[in-house]
Amino acid sequence: MKSWALVDLPFFEPRHETVAATAKAWIGPGHLTRPVRLLEEARQIVRSFAGTGLLDIVVPHAERGETVFDVRAICIAREALAYQNVLADAMFTMQGLGTALIGLHGTSEQKSRYLPPARAGESIAALAISEPDAGSDVAAIATSARMDDDGFVLDGHKTWISNAGIADHYIVLARTEEAPGARGLSAFIVDAGTPGLSTAPIDLIVPHPIGSLTFDACRVPKSALLGERGQGFKLAMATFDYFRPSVGAAAVGAARRALDESIRRVRERRMFGRSMAQLEGVQAKLADMTVDVETAALSVYRAAWHKDTRGLRGSLEASIAKLVATEAAQRVVDSAVQLFGGAGIVEGGIIGQLYREVRPMRIYEGASEVQKLVIARSVLAGACP
Ligand SMILES: Cc1cc2nc3c(=O)[nH]c(=O)nc-3n(C[C@H](O)[C@H](O)[C@H](O)COP(=O)(O)OP(=O)(O)OC[C@H]3O[C@@H](n4cnc5c(N)ncnc54)[C@H](O)[C@@H]3O)c2cc1C
Structure with missing residues (x-):
């Protein structure tokens, strides 16, 4: 590196x-x-x-x-x-x-x-929140967890669950009906192999183990309840406050790799009788890529520092970091493809792979549009970044 x-x-x-x-x-x-x-x-x-x-x-x-x-x-x-x-x-x-x-x-x-x-x-380990009709709208989760004398019985479907099929346990958000919407969800630990739980793989355009889960009268003991009943949504969202800046960090890593590969490429490649690195248009592209990588890194590590040192939720800073870094990484990797020309879209090549790999980062753990909602609501409520 x-x-x-x-x-x-x-x-x-x-x-x-x-x-x-x-x-x-x-x-x-x-x-x-x-x-x-x-x-x-x-x-x-x-x-x-x-x-x-x-x-x-x-x-x-x-x-x-x-x-x-x-x-x-x-x-x-x-x-x-x-x-x-x-x-x-x-x-x-x-x-x-x-x-x-x-x-x-x-x-x-x-x-x-x-x-x-x-x-x-x-x-x-795996975390199972998303459902076919509850992605960005987590509060719409429909998977139910009905309590009886022996424990809870889960019924429903989860989708886009990373590690589905290879996980040893799943943390599952399900509806326990203490209240409507987000206040009626609870978290459970469900071991792989529990009768009534089945998984099916989903093939993505990127190498990533992911799939769907089906709960069909899947019985778990009372000891599988994680935290208090009705608190599942709140606890899960608080967890994302710790991890959301790090999606931005992953985006910075991928973008930095694309930038480094591009620098190497334009130094080595010759066109029009000189090094590609001497073309001003190429230099301008490298400058834009560098600015994107460095501003994204600043935003990410500032959000992480804020979360570590300020004793606050840090949702605003985390959302800014995720939005800035994942959008920047997409631009940087797209520019890398352009600089590589045909070599940038070859199956198995590092640039083509990065092009696919940064794309999901703008969707998972809150799509860019959802981050904008968090940012706007925070500033409207008087928060100051
Ligand atoms: C690689 C990958 C790994 C994942 N891993 C997991 C996992 O381990 N566990 C898990 O539970 N989930 C996981 N997910 C699911 C992920 O969290 C959802 O894909 C994400 O929340 C978006 O939900 P959705 O796909 O249903 O899209 P939808 O909710 O249908 O949203 C589609 C689009 O609508 C737009 N949109 C959404 N809200 C708004 C708004 N308020 N205003 C304007 N536009 C809006 C956005 O552009 C969004 O991309 C993963 C997804 C991917 C791609």
Whole structure:
């Protein structure tokens, strides 16, 4: 990885240098033939994190009382991983998103059962919120969890669930009807293999393990309830406040890679009797790409620093960071494709791959339009970025 702007930003503590070095030094399992090997590659990536300490960042030792996320560390790790391999970034993050509610709100039994194996890369975690008719509108979730004497019975469908089919457990948001809309949802831990739970894969245009879940009279014990009944929506949204800036960090990593590859390409390529790097139009494009990467990084690490140090929710800053960085990454990678010409759209090439890989970042964990709503509502309510 090229020299990193990390040391030049004012937001970090000395420990963050170690995180950056560890994440940059991570070596994945290598490229396996797709698509049949995708799930195996995803599993191997999670296992390859074992012993690196990286998963300690997204799965803190909550069973020992450490519940606070170091958002700057999460962002640094995601930027470095996405620079190398966007799938690795996704697997890293899902270990956090699929356990955060347990760490923050679980019982001591839930924490000691689910967190150590996820942190060791021995089990795979997933978070199941989205449904066919409840994506951006999370409060429209229809999957039901009916309580009876023995526990809860889940019925319904989830879709776009990362790690569906390879996860060892799913954190599931379902309707328990304490109140209408968002106030009637609760969170549950559902183990893979629970009778009544089935999964089906969805093929995306990017290498990413994802699928749908069906709950058909799926029975879970009372001990599967995570946090208080009726609090599921609130708890899930608070979790996103920790992770949303890091989507921006992943976007910065992918964009920085595209920029570095472009610099290498225009230096090497000759056209019209000189180096492509000498063409002014090319230089202007590289300048725009650099400005996009650096302003996105500033926005991301500022949001992470704000969340770590200010003791506030930081929703406004997180939404700005996600919006700025994911939109910037799309522009940067598109420019990289243009600079590469035909070589930018070859199947299996790094630029064509990045072109596809940054696209979902503008959709998941709140589409860009949803981030704009959060930003506008925050400033209208008097918040000041
Ligand atoms: C790669 C990937 C991984 C994912 N992983 C998970 C996961 O692990 N768990 C999980 O629960 N979900 C996951 N999702 C689902 C993701 O969170 C949803 O795709 C996202 O919330 C958008 O929902 P939707 O796809 O149903 O689109 P819709 O809700 O139908 O939205 C479609 C579009 O409508 C527009 N829009 C939405 N709201 C507004 C508005 N208020 N004003 C104007 N325009 C608007 C936006 O352009 C948006 O893209 C994943 C998605 C992807 C692509």
